Amino acid sequence: MRRYDAIVIGGGLVGSAIAYGLARAGLKAALVDEGDVAYRAARGNFGLVWVQSKGLGAPHYQRWTRLSAEEWPGLAGELQARTGIAVGHARPGGVHLCQGEAEFAARAAVMERMRREAGNFGFEYRMLDRKEVAALLPGIGPAVTGASFTPYDGHANPLALLHALHRGFALRGGRYFPNSRVEAAEAAPGDFRLRLAAEEIGAPKAVLAAGLGNAGLAPLFGLRAPVRPQRGQILVTERTRHVLPMPTTTIRQTVEGGLLIGDSQEDVGFDTGQNPAVMKAIAQRAVRSFPWLAEVQIVRAWAALRVMPPDGLPIYDQSERCPGAFAANCHSGVTLAAAHAKALAPMIAAGALDPMLDPFSARRFDVPAAA
């Protein structure tokens, strides 16, 4: 049985960011990836590095997201330098477009509450009226009443990010196990053994980052990960000359010029199929924001499953029964990649999660039954 300092289960964005961070911290790490039979949220990502609406009523999540957005330029630069892969990160700020007066008023209330909850930490935002949005973005539609703006938002190419994290991990001596479903697991304090298709591996640390697969794996390690799938659909247009100076919550333009339009939230179980009615609704709302989009051709579309904890906030946990086992789940693998690589991985390498992550423990779901 080959032994490592740590085994990360899950080769998507969460797992590869943690594995990269562990290798970067000098650990001899193994990254175990189930294969293309998995749901592969990391292949369906929209690519926002998004701050402005994360963590309403959960200031710890806002702080964690902000921390990641702050670390992102450093991560992108480091990955480019080490792997030669440009992950297309830009941080021009971002807007959430509002259609109609009610949406604008509701958004203004949300943003003000975000600012209050940030406390001394601060939260810079501006509500832009229609005229200000028109000066910022090309050809907005008559339905647009305004927008919220923060300077924290940005975007990146999620596939390039995944590629760069994998390559960076391998260059640091990490061992990648492709097409390796965990067939069996034995967990004891500081001693974890996994049987894969072709061999057995062991380590004193194990990190569960298997997305929707965590739900089944976690109990074997004395952890809980009650995640469920939430479907999102994305439309992609032909490449156009550069028109959008910054991403919106649902529309962004890639470095190459294609426009991504997305962000449906559907509760349909493990169905990764596409749905024309939802695609139509996505397109219609986008055209109301930017009428010129009606002339741009859609060339691709896909659906993928977000990994959703019951309250939408990430789960970071460490096992009490089997110290050395950790779990990480979230639906923001791109946004939080920098936090995972540069903050979470060093905690795992050191052996314990920082108290700042306590509110993210799955213990928050253990609500005592009412008497």
Add this chain to the structure above:
Amino acid sequence: MFRPRPDSPEATVAVTVEGRTVRLPTGASAAAAILAAGWRSIRETPVSGAERGPYCMIGVCFDCLAEIDGVPNRQSCLVTVRPGMAIRRQRGARPFPPPHAGEG
């Protein structure tokens, strides 16, 4: 580089490729017209400006993008020729679509 098979139907549909008239059989694709007109490439990529031309001929590779009757970025292999069709080079990313939102 390409010539019609001896058993192909008569070329009766006249289209232009970059202004030059070429005739194709009914049912042929705009990509076939590009090849019949002798063009090896019909577009320049948005990122590097590299030359591209019809390749897969079945709608998969997106390398045959052309401007057809004024509409940019059409997959020419999926467009059937009709009399008078004008096929032109696609130079890089399509231009910014004109905003229609008035003062915005």
